[in-house]
Amino acid sequence: MGAPDEYSVNQCLADIVVNIEAARGYIGTIDVNDFLENDEKINAVLHRMQNASEATRRLNKSDPLEMEAIQARHPHANFKAFRGFSSKSRHGYDLMEALLVWEELLPNGNTTHVEEAVKLELPLSQVRPIELEPETKQEKKDGIELSGCKAQGLKV
Numbered sequence: 001m002g003a004p005d006e007y008s009v010n011q012c013l014a015d016i017v018v019n020i021e022a023a024r025g026y027i028g029t030i031d032v033n034d035f036l037e038n039d040e041k042i043n044a045v046l047h048r049m050q051n052a053s054e055a056t057r058r059l060n061k062s063d064p065l066e067m068e069a070i071q072a073r074h075p076h077a078n079f080k081a082f083r084g085f086s087s088k089s090r091h092g093y094d095l096m097e098a099l100l101v102w103e104e105l106l107p108n109g110n111t112t113h114v115e116e117a118v119k120l121e122l123p124l125s126q127v128r129p130i131e132l133e134p135e136t137k138q139e140k141k142d143g144i145e146l147s148g149c150k151a152q153g154l155k156v
Contacts, residue, residue: 009066012059013118019052020115024105032102042098049101049111053086056114074117082114 023045027035035041060067060083071079085104104111 007055007058007062009059009063010123012055012062013122015055016052016059016118017115017122019048019055020105020111023048023052027102027105032099035102036098042101045105046098046101049104050086052111052114053082053084056083057086070117070121074113074120077113077117078110079114079117081110085111 026041026044026048030038030041035045056067056079060079067079071077103109106112
């Protein structure tokens with residue numbers, strides 16, 4: 001089974017975020033020196049970064065006008081450079097420095113800017129959490145508080 005000819009915009013955006021978040025998760029709280037000494041972490045992070053970059057390439061191929069519009073809405077994120085990351089890391093793997101991968105994920109790194117922009121583009125980015133009104137009285141039955149049960153939809 002081959003890859004689909006086109007990818008949805010939202011799926012590409014979600015793939016970008018999921019892979020960047022996974023890369024960040026692999027790094028966790030280690031410092032740059034620990035990262036540079038750990039080939040497994042470097043390879044795992046690099047793989048996820050390649051996936052995120054590839055999702056950006058797919059988005060650009062599937063809907064170049066939407067990609068252009070996203071870039072225009074987020075000029076601080078260099079999507080073109082980010083799209084090139086996967087190619088550069090695959091074809092220039094012998095020249096790819098682990099420190100550059102680390103720096104991409106720093107707060108001022110381009111990957112961080114891309115991630116922030118993509119999160120704003122995802123449909124759920126505008127959804128606000130529901131705020132529950134505070135309980136004014138606590139209901140009890142046989143000494144058991146029922147407020148939480150009713151809030152969860154449990155029959156009491």
